[in-house]
Amino acid sequence: MxxxxxxxxxxxxxxxxxxxxxxxxxAEHKVMAHMQGRLGPMYAGGFHGWAQLVADGVKFVQKEDIxxxxxxxxxxRLAPAVALVPYLVALALVPVHPGxxxxxxxxxxxxxxxxxxxxxxxxxxxxxxSANKYSLIGGLRAAAQLVSYELPIVLALASxxxxxxxxxxxxxxxxxxxxWLLWQLPGAVVFLVxxxxxxxxxxxxxxxxxAELVMGAWTEYTGLRFAFFLLSEYAGIVxxxxxxxxxxLGGWHGPLPDALGWLWTLLKGFVVALxxxxxxxxxxxxxxxxxQRLAWLWLVPLALGQLLLTGVGxxxxx
Amino acid sequence: xxxADDRGRTGGLPGVLKGLATTARTALRPTHTAExxxxxxxxxxxxxxxxxxxxxxxxxxxxxxxxxxxxxxFIDSHKETIPAPTPGGRERQRNVLDRFAIDFSLCMYCGICxxxxxxxxxxxxxxxxxxxxxxxxxxxxxxxLGAWMPTVPPPPALDERSAEPAEVAAAxxxxxxxGLVGGGxxxxxxxxxxxxxxxxxxxxxQDDP
Numbered sequence: 356m357x358x359x360x361x362x363x364x365x366x367x368x369x370x371x372x373x374x375x376x377x378x379x380x381x382a383e384h385k386v387m388a389h390m391q392g393r394l395g396p397m398y399a400g401g402f403h404g405w406a407q408l409v410a411d412g413v414k415f416v417q418k419e420d421i422x423x424x425x426x427x428x429x430x431x432r433l434a435p436a437v438a439l440v441p442y443l444v445a446l447a448l449v450p451v452h453p454g455x456x457x458x459x460x461x462x463x464x465x466x467x468x469x470x471x472x473x474x475x476x477x478x479x480x481x482x483x484x485s486a487n488k489y490s491l492i493g494g495l496r497a498a499a500q501l502v503s504y505e506l507p508i509v510l511a512l513a514s515x516x517x518x519x520x521x522x523x524x525x526x527x528x529x530x531x532x533x534x535w536l537l538w539q540l541p542g543a544v545v546f547l548v549x550x551x552x553x554x555x556x557x558x559x560x561x562x563x564x565x566a567e568l569v570m571g572a573w574t575e576y577t578g579l580r581f582a583f584f585l586l587s588e589y590a591g592i593v594x595x596x597x598x599x600x601x602x603x604l605g606g607w608h609g610p611l612p613d614a615l616g617w618l619w620t621l622l623k624g625f626v627v628a629l630x631x632x633x634x635x636x637x638x639x640x641x642x643x644x645x646x647q648r649l650a651w652l653w654l655v656p657l658a659l660g661q662l663l664l665t666g667v668g669x670x671x672x673x
Numbered sequence: 674x675x676x677a678d679d680r681g682r683t684g685g686l687p688g689v690l691k692g693l694a695t696t697a698r699t700a701l702r703p704t705h706t707a708e709x710x711x712x713x714x715x716x717x718x719x720x721x722x723x724x725x726x727x728x729x730x731x732x733x734x735x736x737x738x739x740x741x742x743x744x745x746x747f748i749d750s751h752k753e754t755i756p757a758p759t760p761g762g763r764e765r766q767r768n769v770l771d772r773f774a775i776d777f778s779l780c781m782y783c784g785i786c787x788x789x790x791x792x793x794x795x796x797x798x799x800x801x802x803x804x805x806x807x808x809x810x811x812x813x814x815x816x817x818l819g820a821w822m823p824t825v826p827p828p829p830a831l832d833e834r835s836a837e838p839a840e841v842a843a844a845x846x847x848x849x850x851x852g853l854v855g856g857g858x859x860x861x862x863x864x865x866x867x868x869x870x871x872x873x874x875x876x877x878x879q880d881d882p
Contacts, residue, residue, distance in 0.1 A: 386700065388704075389699070389700040389704060390696040390697070390699050390700040391696075391699065392699050392702070392704050392705045392706075393704055393705070393706050394704050394706040394708070397708070633693065633696065633697070634693075636696050637692035637693045637695070637696040638689065638692055
């Protein structure tokens, strides 16, 4: 890989990282508004408020960057980067087209898992270092949530890896067949639920429950650092949606010619992102104990059952 | 915990799916947002936006200023003498309006001035976009009040089979003193009051047993 190629790949991944979360965010603005009988942003940019998030970004840049005096200075300032960068790494690993991913490594599934787990660490760091009781409780809730929901995600992904016989996302997508839609359905449901919880999105947004904890771990953040946390949330939606689209919905497999594979991947990912948004609008927040109950009494057994089913299927040669 | 009773109330659909269905249905319906500055709101008839002044009708009688509960109407006038139309005739005087102002920072939009004006000089206009950055700028003189006059809508149509408006009834009435014999007597009374008839008790008061 020459230096030029590496630069190009990095720039492409960065561009996707900066554009796709904004697309999802804008979609959330508009879809949520219409689901609530409103119009959403209509002014910024002229046409149906398409530039609303750009305008928000400009506003965030202008805000003062405040670090509380009692805060753990370096941890506090580093936390947004820790939350943001892993999702960039994860996004670079997702294959969008046969043979096309910003970074193609053999064990990309493991690397994606590791990266997304690190991303959640940023919330923990922010909560612990803010010197604020709401941040601390938010951080603790986030920690509890991560411990509970990492496991179902790992088990669900392990089932797919077993079914495809590989740890590479590209190979797994290549070996996907429509039969997986049925065969891997329980794992898909488990992954989707656990991914929404991992992203701390409603109905699993107890760490930032604004009625109880102001803004949870993000309470003390202002300006660009706060914007980075928001961006990391939407980047997380993009990563999880694309992951779901490639592993369970077949990625670039589609009826049209193969040259349009990347379009299929993005389209499927966007549909999954819409589902995440829809769930946010429709459902109320769970209570903290209900969260743990759902994870340990439903998702983990379901994921284990899926793993068993996949094992049987692989041995029998389905 | 979902009980059988809950399931019955949600029509057999789990609440989780019902929430999704409701939001999806709402998303497919037209929105309720009023895009106010871009789209003018449709106001109900007789909206009280601002009070417009038809200066020609005002006789400076001061009724509105005196009836105003918070004294937000200011009227200045002077008398002018009109020379006699015929030589030897009597000179007449008339009021000339110098200033008519309404302080909309005080006005409470009760509409008493509009009701009380005997010459229909004050009217409600639905125009409401006259906010100012300084509260003192809300004192509007008669030029500004007159400029709102074209925005006054025509009075709403009468209800079906309602009584004739007083103005129409007065216009249709035969003129006074037609010269015909008994013409004055044919004119209906100006005010019709039910004749009070004191009824005599039909039965004599009964004796106490």
